[in-house]
Amino acid sequence: xxxxxxxxxxxxxxxxxxxxxxxxxxxxxxxxxxxxxxxxxxxxxxxxxxxxxxxxxxxxxxxxxxxxxxxxxxxxxxxxxxxxxxxxxxxxxxxxxxxxxxxxxxxxxxxxxxxxxxxxxxxxxxxxxxxxxxxxxxxxxxxxxxxxxxxxxxxxxxxxxxxxxxxxxxxxxxxxxxxxxxxxxxxxxxxxxxxxxxxxxxxxxxxxxxxxxxxxxxxxxxxxxxxxxxxxxxxxxxxxxxxxxxxxxxxxxxxxxxxxxxxxxxxxxxxxxxxxxxxxxxxxxx
Numbered sequence: 001x002x003x004x005x006x007x008x009x010x011x012x013x014x015x016x017x018x019x020x021x022x023x024x025x026x027x028x029x030x031x032x033x034x035x036x037x038x039x040x041x042x043x044x045x046x047x048x049x050x051x052x053x054x055x056x057x058x059x060x061x062x063x064x065x066x067x068x069x070x071x072x073x074x075x076x077x078x079x080x081x082x083x084x085x086x087x088x089x090x091x092x093x094x095x096x097x098x099x100x101x102x103x104x105x106x107x108x109x110x111x112x113x114x115x116x117x118x119x120x121x122x123x124x125x126x127x128x129x130x131x132x133x134x135x136x137x138x139x140x141x142x143x144x145x146x147x148x149x150x151x152x153x154x155x156x157x158x159x160x161x162x163x164x165x166x167x168x169x170x171x172x173x174x175x176x177x178x179x180x181x182x183x184x185x186x187x188x189x190x191x192x193x194x195x196x197x198x199x200x201x202x203x204x205x206x207x208x209x210x211x212x213x214x215x216x217x218x219x220x221x222x223x224x225x226x227x228x229x230x231x232x233x234x235x236x237x238x239x240x241x242x243x244x245x246x247x248x249x250x251x252x253x254x255x256x257x258x259x260x261x262x263x264x265x266x267x268x269x270x271x272x273x274x275x276x277x278x279x280x281x282x283x284x285x286x
Contacts, residue, residue, distance in 0.1 A: 001098045002029045002078045004070070006159065006181040007088035008036040011045025012229035013213070016239045018053050020092040023241070024207065027098030029080065031056045033088075034069055045230050052286070067178045074170050081106060082114075083169065087160040087181060087210070090117075091271075093246035094207040098163075104134055105163055105201065111136065112168075112197030117161030118152060119206035127153060128202070135202040139195075156195050157188030161208045168193050209246050211271045211279060224280055232283070240284040249275045 003021065007014045014033065021031065033056055037043045050058045061069035074083070082105055084098065096116060105114045120128055120135055128135045139154045157164070157172075159181040172178075172194075175187050188194055213224050232238075249271055271279070 001027060001080055001082055001084060001102045001163070003031045003084040003086055004073065004078075005031065005033045005086045005088055006035075007033055007046075008180075009038050009042040009226045009230065010088045011042065011049050012233040012238070013211070014046075014088040015049055015052075015233060016241060017086070017088050017090050017092075018049070018056060019238075020090075020241055024092040024094060025096045025098060027100070027102070030078075032073060032077075033058045034061050034066075034073065035059070036061050036066070041227075041234070042230055045233050048233060066180050066184075067173055070184075071170065071173045074166055074173070078166060081166060082163050083166045084163050085159050085169070085181075089212060090161060090208050090210050091241070091246055092208045094205055096203070096207045100133070101163055101203070108136075108199065108201060110197060111199040111201045112139075112156055112164070112194045113158060114163040114201040114203075115158060115161065116203035116207045117158070117210070118202055120202055120204070123153065133204075135204060136199045137202065139198055139200060154200065155189060156197065156200070157185060157191070159185040159188070160210065164194075209249070209271045211276060213276050213280060224276075229280070236286040237283045238286060239279060240282050243282045243284075244279060246271070 003025075005014065005017065014035075018031070018033075021028075031053075033046075033049075035046050035058060037046065046058060046060075050056070059069060059073065063069075064072070080102075082102055101114050101116070105111065108114075114134075127137055127141055129137070137153045139156070141154070169188075172184070172188050172191055175191070178184050178187055213229070
């Protein structure tokens with residue numbers, strides 16, 4: 001199966017994402033990085049990574065735009081039935097076999113996505129159906145008390161850490177004015193293409209976390225700005241993934257209590273902000 005990673009101005013975070021994918025994910029056909037940049041300093045970061053990860057296919061979207069570039073990629077380059085959508089601030093910390101995920105998803109025509117970014121153990125177990133190899137949630141289920149839990153379990157489309165059908169995403173891209181991954185996810189979540197599916201599938205173990213040291217939605221205060229982090233990668237500094245354990249990081253229970261942090265609540269698949277500095281400061285030289 002192919003992986004598409006969306007990235008803008010964040011070569012520093014992307015390096016860690018690619019490094020952890022290569023360490024933990026098997027069954028990959030190709031990795032595509034669809035990237036955008038605000039100026040040549042950020043472009044230099046991507047060119048650097050292109051030289052380091054020679055088997056990763058980097059695609060500059062600045063000429064044709066996000067929507068057209070992704071459409072061409074899915075229509076003309078990728079031929080598999082299913083595809084992984086990913087963003088550049090994800091850290092894989094457990095092993096994942098995409099061949100097994102692909103087989104499960106191919107045999108689940110009533111499921112709209114296969115998600116590996118949610119730790120089901122922190123939810124009420126009554127909402128999950130256990131199929132030994134994976135879990136599923138009926139999107140028509142009732143009586144989930146917390147609306148945020150309801151959102152995350154029944155959410156029909158993810159632009160990160162999830163498998164979708166390639167043709168479904170292509171059909172979604174016929175919607176006008178999809179200019180970035182955030183808009184893609186919003187349109188997908190509102191589309192009948194994905195809302196008509198009955199089930200969501202989940203990995204039995206969460207294998208990936210997101211670290212929002214900066215975020216286009218300003219979910220919480222930036223720990224470091226993108227320019228500073230880009231300077232790090234240009235100076236051959238990267239996160240040392242061997243010196244911390246993601247699974248040891250705490251879950252921010254404010255999410256479950258419904259407390260808002262700025263404009264948005266924190267979600268359990270995000271590494272809490274209290275760990276951000278620890279991660280960014282755990283660096284090594286290339």
